[in-house]
Amino acid sequence: MSERVAIIGGGLTGLQCARRFAEAGRDVTLLEGRSALGGLADAWTVGVPGQEALTWDRHYHVTLLSDAHTRAFCAWAGSGGSAFRWVKTRTGFFDGSMVHDLTSGLDFLKLPALPLHAKARLAATILYASRVTDGDRLENLPVRDWLVKLGGVTLFEKLWRPLLQAKLGDAWQESSAAFIWATIQRLYAARRSGIKEEMFGHPAGGYAEVMAGAARALEALGVELRTGVAVERISARRDVRLAGGETLGPFDRVVLTTTPKVSAALLPDLLEEERRKLRSIAFQGIVCGAAVLDGPLDPKRRNYLTYLAGEESLPFTAVVEMSAFVDAQAEAGFGGRGLVYLPRYAPADDAFFGMDDAAVRDAFAAGLAEVYPSFTPQRLLAFRVSRVREVFPLPTLGHGERVPAVETSLPGVQLVGAAQVRHATLNANDTLRWADEACGRLLA
Ligand SMILES: Cc1cc2nc3c(=O)[nH]c(=O)nc-3n(C[C@H](O)[C@H](O)[C@H](O)COP(=O)(O)OP(=O)(O)OC[C@H]3O[C@@H](n4cnc5c(N)ncnc54)[C@H](O)[C@@H]3O)c2cc1C
Structure with a gap:
């Protein structure tokens, strides 16, 4: 009988681990707490009153031409080759009074x-x-x-x-x-990889298409995919208890792709020292607004990314206009409308996590009008907020010494996740590269 493997978490790490174990002939079950696959790279829909809703990535995502692992993953999920759109992007810099172009060396x-x-x-x-x-x-x-x-x-x-x-x-x-x-x-x-000029790209249809393709590919490999099932506890003998009471297993192997704090909470049988170490890894969180506008944010500039120089009075930390990157006329669902992300990277105890969507919208809309005077709150058709308290491990001094091991003290219970990536910068490519490397070691 083939080894029974449970993968906890259906983000990119979990999907890639499920794929690698299934390709190696294992009997894989993937358990994801949210209602859809994708984790930080999932898609969502912003409802627009009186108009067609807009479905795109919950968080803004770009792929670099040199992101070989992301491109390979998307291709496996059916979103590679000509289904990838490559774009030259523009960048801006807000110095407190106006936005300057920052695209070329001359700028x-x-x-x-x-x-x-x-x-x-x-x-x-x-x-x-x-x-x-x-x-x-x-x-x-x-x-x-x-x-x-x-x-x-x-x-x-x-x-x-x-x-x-x-x-x-x-x-x-x-x-x-x-x-x-x-x-x-x-x-x-x-x-370094011999590409003359870096370009930014995105899969046609965004990560919604990638995730749908990944689900099909995993099912074809025989993986059992279960979404909307939050894991509550994993025992030393690898029984997996779900919220709601159902218990699965025992599995021969359980691979957790959750953050270290979540993993520590799910594994009460770990040694106290191990749990303490996992809990000590500090993460940065995000409150990210997605604003649908009646058209481009600034038709003259079309900046994908606007850096904000030291504007501590602004409630967000950058302006990311997805519709200056995605072809808002051609891409299904955009219909010429603008899509602007306003990320606020912040620790888990930041006050914005406790604010309701309307309060976040009002604060972010006022800030956006300060940076781009062409924006007025009347242009805002819809607004949705994503709140994630743990997004990436803070690169604090000596992080390398705190990197959690893949093996735990519980036989057959293993950890694979972003906290183990040395020198990461929060990107899908590093995530997928590490998932491949870790699975390669576990399967050797
Ligand atoms: C704002 C933002 C912008 C980004 N921009 C880019 C970009 O431009 N380019 C790029 O390459 N990358 C970008 N990234 C990074 C990329 O999204 C991540 O590197 C990648 O998605 C991380 O995947 P993961 O599987 O390791 O983690 P996650 O996506 O966090 O996956 C963990 C999964 O575990 C699930 N889970 C947690 N607890 C439980 C439980 N108890 N039971 C079951 N399931 C559970 C979660 O729901 C989640 O789906 C961005 C990320 C953010 C947040």
């Missing part, structure tokens, strides 16, 4: 926020960081020390600190240089 040279000497030092910093090959040694170096040494205080205060604050909040102060290094490495991945 960068013209940017008034930075003096010329700081621009030269930024170019030198990025070039240097792109050539550093060993990120491990940066894990114990405070990010500020490294960046100030490479680029000086002015550059740090005017550019790096606001960018770090936007993604990591106050935790940037305990963060390591490895985070910025990994971000720069990702941007340079194209050159």
